[in-house]
Amino acid sequence: MTVATKISEVRQQVKDWKRNGLTVGLVPTMGYLHEGHASLIKTSVEHCDKTVVSVFLNPTQFAPNEDLESYPRDFDNDKKLCEEMGADLVFHPEVSEMYDEDSSTFVEILSDMPKQLCGKTRPIHFRGVCTVVSKLFNIVTPDKAFFGEKDAQQLAIIRKMVKDMSYGIEIIGCPIVRESDGLAKSSRNTYLSDEERKAALCLSKAVNLGKEIIANGEKNAETVISKMKELINNEPLAKIDYVEAVDGVTMNPVKEIKENTLVAMAVYIGKTRLIDNFSVK
Amino acid sequence: MTVATKISEVRQQVKDWKRNGLTVGLVPTMGYLHEGHASLIKTSVEHCDKTVVSVFLNPTQFAPNEDLESYPRDFDNDKKLCEEMGADLVFHPEVSEMYDEDSSTFVEILSDMPKQLCGKTRPIHFRGVCTVVSKLFNIVTPDKAFFGEKDAQQLAIIRKMVKDMSYGIEIIGCPIVRESDGLAKSSRNTYLSDEERKAALCLSKAVNLGKEIIANGEKNAETVISKMKELINNEPLAKIDYVEAVDGVTMNPVKEIKENTLVAMAVYIGKTRLIDNFSVK
Numbered sequence: 183m184t185v186a187t188k189i190s191e192v193r194q195q196v197k198d199w200k201r202n203g204l205t206v207g208l209v210p211t212m213g214y215l216h217e218g219h220a221s222l223i224k225t226s227v228e229h230c231d232k233t234v235v236s237v238f239l240n241p242t243q244f245a246p247n248e249d250l251e252s253y254p255r256d257f258d259n260d261k262k263l264c265e266e267m268g269a270d271l272v273f274h275p276e277v278s279e280m281y282d283e284d285s286s287t288f289v290e291i292l293s294d295m296p297k298q299l300c301g302k303t304r305p306i307h308f309r310g311v312c313t314v315v316s317k318l319f320n321i322v323t324p325d326k327a328f329f330g331e332k333d334a335q336q337l338a339i340i341r342k343m344v345k346d347m348s349y350g351i352e353i354i355g356c357p358i359v360r361e362s363d364g365l366a367k368s369s370r371n372t373y374l375s376d377e378e379r380k381a382a383l384c385l386s387k388a389v390n391l392g393k394e395i396i397a398n399g400e401k402n403a404e405t406v407i408s409k410m411k412e413l414i415n416n417e418p419l420a421k422i423d424y425v426e427a428v429d430g431v432t433m434n435p436v437k438e439i440k441e442n443t444l445v446a447m448a449v450y451i452g453k454t455r456l457i458d459n460f461s462v463k
Numbered sequence: 464m465t466v467a468t469k470i471s472e473v474r475q476q477v478k479d480w481k482r483n484g485l486t487v488g489l490v491p492t493m494g495y496l497h498e499g500h501a502s503l504i505k506t507s508v509e510h511c512d513k514t515v516v517s518v519f520l521n522p523t524q525f526a527p528n529e530d531l532e533s534y535p536r537d538f539d540n541d542k543k544l545c546e547e548m549g550a551d552l553v554f555h556p557e558v559s560e561m562y563d564e565d566s567s568t569f570v571e572i573l574s575d576m577p578k579q580l581c582g583k584t585r586p587i588h589f590r591g592v593c594t595v596v597s598k599l600f601n602i603v604t605p606d607k608a609f610f611g612e613k614d615a616q617q618l619a620i621i622r623k624m625v626k627d628m629s630y631g632i633e634i635i636g637c638p639i640v641r642e643s644d645g646l647a648k649s650s651r652n653t654y655l656s657d658e659e660r661k662a663a664l665c666l667s668k669a670v671n672l673g674k675e676i677i678a679n680g681e682k683n684a685e686t687v688i689s690k691m692k693e694l695i696n697n698e699p700l701a702k703i704d705y706v707e708a709v710d711g712v713t714m715n716p717v718k719e720i721k722e723n724t725l726v727a728m729a730v731y732i733g734k735t736r737l738i739d740n741f742s743v744k
C-alpha cells in the first residue's frame with residue numbers, strides 16, 4: 183500500500199492503473215477511521231481492482247463555530263486499518279495541497295436539498311462537501327465511490343451532484359455500522375463521556391422505535407416522528423436538533439411514510455452532535 | 464470522424480482511447496464554427512492523439528434577455544469543418560441530454576473575478592460557463608482543453624476553476640483569429656448588417672490604437688482607455704459596454720499598464736454585443 187501526500191502522485195498512479203484497464207474505487211474519509219469506514223473500504227476492494235482511500239479533514243465543510251479544531255485524528259491507525267482492509271493507495275494531503283490560499287471555486291446545489299435536515303443548522307456544510315468530493319473525483323477519477331448511509335443527506339446530495347455534473351462515477355451507499363449496543367459508529371463518538379455514551383443510545387433506540395411503529399402499519403409521518411421525539415426527550419442529556427421524515431431522493435419533508443422515505447435525526451448529547459437514520463423499505 | 468449525441472457514447476470512446484494510452488484534447492464550442500474554432504481544433508490535433516469537439520449551445524450561460532433563441536446554428540457545416548480540421552469525435556447533445564429538468568448543481572467562482580468586465584452586464588454568464596465546462600470535462604476527461612483568447616475573461620476563469628477544482632487538465636489558450644480587415648472572428652458577426660459590419664471595425668481599431676499607445680511608452684491605464692473610448696465613441700453605431708485594463712490573471716482593474724495586463728472591451732454595434740481584447744507582452 184502506498185501513501186501519497188501530493189495530488190500529482192495520485193494522478194500518476196491512477197493513470198498507470200487505467201492504462202492497464204484496471205477499475206478504481208474511491209473511499210473519501212476525514213480520518214479517525216472506524217468499522218464504518220472499514221466496511222466502505224472492504225466493499226470497494228470487492229467491487230474494484232484498485233482502492234484509493236482519501237484521509238482529509240476538509241475545512242470548507244466546517245463553519246467557524248464547529249468542531250474542525252477538535253476533530254479527532256490518528257493517521258497511524260488510519261493507515262493500519264486501510265492496509266488491513268486491502269486498500270492500494272491512501273491519499274493524505276495537507277490542507278495547502280488541496281486548497282490554494284485564494285481558492286474560491288465551489289460546487290453547490292442551488293435547490294432546497296442542501297437546506298433541509300443538517301443544512302438548517304449547517305448552511306455551508308454541503309457546499310464544502312460537494313466541493314471537496316468534486317476535487318477528489320477530479321484527482322482520483324474513480325469508476326466507483328463509496329459513502330456511508332449514516333450520512334444519508336450527504337449520500338443523497340452526492341448522488342444528485344454526480345447526476346447533475348455528468349460525472350461517470352457510480353455512487354455506492356453502504357449500510358450503517360453500529361456498536362453492539364446499537365450506537366451508530368462515528369468518529370465523533372470519541373467526544374462522549376461515559377455518561378453521555380449511555381445517553382447517546384437514545385438515537386438508535388428512536389430508530390428502532392420508528393421502524394417498529396412503521397412496521398406495525400403507521401403511515402402518518404407526524405405520528406412516527408412525535409413518538410421518536412418523545413423517546414429522545416426522555417433522555418435528560420439529549421437535545422434534539424431535528425427528527426424528520428423526508429423523501430429519500432429530494433430530502434423534501436413528507437407527510438405520509440412510504441417506500442424510500444428517509445427518517446433522519448440529529449441530536450446533541452451534551453455538546454456532541456450525533457446523527458442517525460433509517461430508510462423505509 | 465464519429466458524431467455522438469449521447470454522453471455514454473463519448474465515455475465509451477474515450478475509455479477505449481485511454482486504455483490504449485492515447486491522449487485526448489477537448490475543444491468546447493457553441494457551434495456555428497468559424498476560423499477561430501478551426502484554429503483551436505487544429506492546435507488540439509497537433510497536441511493530442513485524439514480530439515473531441517463539443518458543439519452545444521449552452522442555455523445556462525444565457526440570461527432570459529440574451530440571444531439564446533437567435534444564436535446562429537449550422538451543424539452540417541460544423542461537422543464538415545471538424546472533419547476537415549482532423550477532429551476524431553464531435554459531441555453534439557440535445558439540451559435534455561446535458562441537463563435534467565431538475566438539474567440544480569452549479570460550479571461558481573465566489574470572488575470578484577466573474578463580476579468584472581462581461582460579468583457586470585452578464586451576472587449569471589460565468590456560472591453557466593463553469594458549470595457546462597465542468598460537465599464536459601467530466602464527460603470527456605481530456606488531457607488538454609483549448610479555448611480562444613478572444614473570450615479572455617472566460618479563459619482566465621476556466622484556468623482558475625481548473626486550478627481550484629484540481630482538474631488534471633492543461634488549459635491552452637489560442638490567439639484571436641481576425642478577418643482580413645481586423646474584425647475578430649465571432650459567430651455573432653452574422654447578426655451585423657452591412658453598415659454595422661463596417662462600424663464593427665472600431666473594436667479592432669481601438670485594440671490597435673491601445674497597443675500603439677502602450678508600445679510608445681504610456682503606462683497610465685486611464686490615458687490608454689480614454690483614447691480607445693474616444694475612437695469607439697466616434698462611431699455613431701457603437702455603444703460602449705466597457706473598455707477596461709485589468710490584471711490578466713485576477714481580472715481586477717489596474718491603474719498601471721504592465722506585463723500581463725489585459726485590455727478588454729465589449730461594444731454594442733446596433734443590437735449586437737461584440738468583444739475584443741489584447742494582452743500586454
